Amino acid sequence: MQGKALKYIIMLATVSIVGVFLVQFAFIRSSYNLSETQFQESASVALKEVAWQVMLATGTTETFDSITPVEVISNNTYLVNVGVAIDKELLKQHLTTQLKRHDIYYDYEFSIYSPIQEQMDESTLVHIDENEEPSDFDFPLNEEYTNYFGIHFPDRSPYFLNQLSIWYFLTALLMLVIFFFGYTLWVIIRQRQLSEIQKNFINNLTHELKTPISSIALAANVINDKKILKSPDRLFNYTHIIQEQTIRLSNNVEKVLNLASIEKSRILLNLEKVDLTAFLQEASDHFRESKAGQNAKVEIKTKISDCTILADRFHFANLVSNILENAAKYCDKKPVIEIELLQKQNSYELNFIDNGIGIPREHRKRIFKKFYRIPTGNVHNVKGFGLGLDYVYKIVKTHNWKIKVNDNPKGGSIFSLTIPT
Structure with a gap:
């Protein structure tokens, strides 16, 4: 209403x-x-x-x-x-x-x-x-x-x-009033959007923190029973659950702390020469070893033999990792990700082509905003806070690169990164 x-x-x-x-x-x-x-x-x-x-x-x-x-x-x-x-x-x-x-x-x-x-x-x-x-x-x-x-x-x-000086003055005054009225209305709409985003973030954060805490509490209750000592394998399984959920909880807290750190200070880049082909191969290998990429198929396609760019290796690796993780998370079948490297007239174009669920056109300009996630009602089938692509956009902007999202004709999305030569 x-x-x-x-x-x-x-x-x-x-x-x-x-x-x-x-x-x-x-x-x-x-x-x-x-x-x-x-x-x-x-x-x-x-x-x-x-x-x-x-x-x-x-x-x-x-x-x-x-x-x-x-x-x-x-x-x-x-x-x-x-x-x-x-x-x-x-x-x-x-x-x-x-x-x-x-x-x-x-x-x-x-x-x-x-x-x-x-x-x-x-x-x-x-x-x-x-x-x-x-x-x-x-x-x-x-x-x-x-x-x-x-x-x-x-x-x-x-x-x-x-x-007509009096009418010109009244017109200028009217324009000023309309400007402040429009600005006030924009602030109200903006605050309403931020309130909605904040509400969604708190809901996601509550869900992401509550799940590991509940799992740890359940495992701790079982271990607290002396009878568990008679079943070493069962004890090992519950300690493994506690360890796994603790890592998950720690990662979630670290994401929030990293966000606060990025907001407080400007991102400073440590630029160095990066062999893009070798870097992509290394990044895809790390992704395959991660939990999110164990079931994913990642293929690199390029005809460029020598491709060197200036980039911050640490932030660039996180950028690629975030895009690959999103491609794997937002996929309702076996993830297949194709990394395509093309050379244009004055730039390199790096395309991440996935077979996921895709991104509706009306949400493409907003997915790079902080805390924004495509609305799914009360269903939390995909974990996250809406921070990954916001971080990606900040790194792209700091490097003076460009990024856009298009439809994959075969189903899914294409994240295109333009890197000037």
């Missing part, structure tokens, strides 16, 4: 965030359109004032009502029809004055149409500090006008930044 509730909370939160974003986007877009309209209206009124001032200077204002002074070409380009000859300096003065009067404090460029040359004069860019320089903007022409000028605003972003 808790899992479902968390899913519903995440879905509701996602829908809410998307809704807030859509509303915020609609407000910003509406405000932008409103600012666009306001700019266009302010610019049109200012340019009408400029046209009136130019016509007033020549005494031809009686025709002002009969013409359309301002033609909007685009959101930032305008043509202004005055019907009389235009003085450039006077025009610049009027433009600067009227634009500032209507709160348009931005750079602009203008050009005057020459009826004699039937083209626009060289356009001039006027900066906000009233400096000017040549401009290469290509103003449009209007065949119906005889005396007119064009004006273009090359950058209106400061205007919109000023008009």
Whole structure:
């Protein structure tokens, strides 16, 4: 029920965030359109004032009502029809004055149409500090006008930044709130996963420690009976059980202590040259002699005669041992493990191919995490704490190697280790 509730909370939160974003986007877009309209209206009124001032200077204002002074070409380009000859300096003065009067404090460029040359004069860019320089903007022409000028605003972003600053601030604040909300939700989910992993680890640890302790206690009770002295063979069997279970208990405790040691300190590698072919042969021989590998068949396949790498021999041996032990443990028939060594362009590829039960795709990225084991309910048919592959991944990462898991087409899994040359 808790899992479902968390899913519903995440879905509701996602829908809410998307809704807030859509509303915020609609407000910003509406405000932008409103600012666009306001700019266009302010610019049109200012340019009408400029046209009136130019016509007033020549005494031809009686025709002002009969013409359309301002033609909007685009959101930032305008043509202004005055019907009389235009003085450039006077025009610049009027433009600067009227634009500032209507709160348009931005750079602009203008050009005057020459009826004699039937083209626009060289356009001039006027900066906000009233400096000017040549401009290469290509103003449009209007065949119906005889005396007119064009004006273009090359950058209106400061205007919109000023008009929409409050919305930009609110959007940034919303993004910050969503970020912290998402981070908090991620922490909750992460803690829930860690709690589940910790619970599974404690269950596995309890089971792994309880079994040898129970066996030792049972054997000790039998040995405590004086009658056992009359059966030396039986006494020997129970002492062997105690010894075997003590070793098992010691190994489990050692695994946990090694984990704590690795977590506290960084893994320091003692790199040395390792003949990979000979090393794999030695590692497979040791595995065959172990309890986990007594019934397994291990075969090494390679066509490489000379293969030397830099590696920490101790940790590399543990890495190979962990992979081989997992291949033997997670197999419901006679384990057959093939170690394949291939040479690529800039690396060696070491494949451990087994015929085990395989690893479902959804668990492959998580098997290298600490304490993680593929869920099997309350069934503890395979012993372990979920520490082996976590250790393998740490050693691979420390060596700057790569590891991945794929399906074995014949059944089982393929652990592929990439070692750069």
